[in-house]
Amino acid sequence: MKYRIDKQEQYSVLALDEENLNSTIAPNLKSDFIFFNNEGVRNFILDMSTVKFVDSSGLSAILTGHRLWKDSGSFVLAGELQPMVKKLIEISRLETILIMIPTVSEAIDYVMMEEIERELTKNEE
16 A cells, blocks of 8 residues: 655644555555554544545445544545545445545644644633
8 A cells, every 4th residue: 555644743644645445455544544543643634635446445444544533533534535436425425424625735724623622622621
């Protein structure tokens, strides 16, 4: 699996350099998600802009990422999703639970705002 990772203090961005997120790549992606989560990455952005096809294994990997960060931070799909990928997400009715943002820079802004909101909420308690 080919990807680039950009680790920052508040978030990490993993940019997949693959056209297919399928059963060949999905297990490695799941393992990497678990690794980054255990490493303490609080917010995770998955850049899907080069991905043209996702199968059920790929969708399972994406859901694994969502579950890992659901309670501790944010998990965001970034990049303009290809029509086939978007259609699979819609058919699976996952657009209601997954956070999908058209660009990485907007995803970073979203994550930073979520961090501020979590911090304010924590201070109010």
